[in-house]
Amino acid sequence: MPTRDSSANRRIANEPSCPVTSIDPQDDNPSSDTPPSDTPTARMLSWARNSAVYRLERQMMTEKQLFDAITRKARQKFEDISQEQLKAVADFAVKFAYDLNALNDADYAQVSTQSAVRSGKSKRAIAQKLSVKGIDRETAAVALEATDDLYAAVVFARKRGFGPFRRGVLDDKRKAKEQSAFARNGFSFEIGRKVFEMSSGEAESVLRKDAAT
Structure with missing residues (x-):
């Protein structure tokens, strides 16, 4: 005589088995070894450091000038660089320059203003030039105060x-x-x-x- 659980046992025995496999934590990201398109490569960041040093050793620059210069040059150097990578590379170069104390918009505004006054430029003309270089109004106003x-x-x-x-x-x-x-x-x-x-x-x-x- 069959036991009470025999029908249940037969049903379980007849069901296809589900193989148990171990899950690789990286399987859900098949390109885990490849940086996402918005992440700069190590080569890009190394170039950004060297390019920032090269430029700042030759002339005083504002944050905007350095950001724009790195962006423009990186676009030429790295053919497949994405917009996200461009911004990240330029941001990295700017931060690197600040860490070296090689960027200071207030100092740039003071030096640029004094030079412009000695060459016969008006306050209005100097303010316009500083704005184009990325100097904010408050910083420019301080630089122009004593002119x-x-x-x-x-x-x-x-x-x-x-x-x-x-x-x-x-x-x-x-x-x-x-x-x-x-x-x-x-x-x-x-x-x-x-x-x-x-x-x-x-x-x-x-x-x-x-x-x-």
């Missing part, structure tokens, strides 16, 4: 032969040309008029005063 537009305008006049440095005869056409040149280069009407009407002695006094400070 003297009158001094810069006198330097500009000396370079162009305007106002107190004029050698030719002043007529209406010449007057209009000089005044419009001051305005185009970012100097206020008041500053332009003041320099336009200066004597050569007054202009030299402005230049000496700034040189002494």
Whole structure:
């Protein structure tokens, strides 16, 4: 006589068996040995370090300038590089430069501003240039705080032969040309008029005063 569980036993015996296999934790990622497309390769990162050092040894740069330069060059060097890799490589280069204390936008703004004033650039022109280089408004404002537009305008006049440095005869056409040149280069009407009407002695006094400070 069959036991109570014989039917159940027959059902289990007749069912196909399910082989038990061990699961490799990496089987769900067949490309685990290959970096994802958004991850830079070791070669890319090594190049980014060397490229950052090469550039910063030759000239002072802003964060934006370095980021853009690395992005542009990496796109040329690595044909199959993805947009995600490009950004990661540039970010890596910027962080590396900061870790070396080789990047400082505030220092760049100060040095660039002082040089621009000595070459006759107005505050407005300098601010625009700093913005293009990626300097934020607050940093630019600090750098521009101590600049003297009158001094810069006198330097500009000396370079162009305007106002107190004029050698030719002043007529209406010449007057209009000089005044419009001051305005185009970012100097206020008041500053332009003041320099336009200066004597050569007054202009030299402005230049000496700034040189002494």
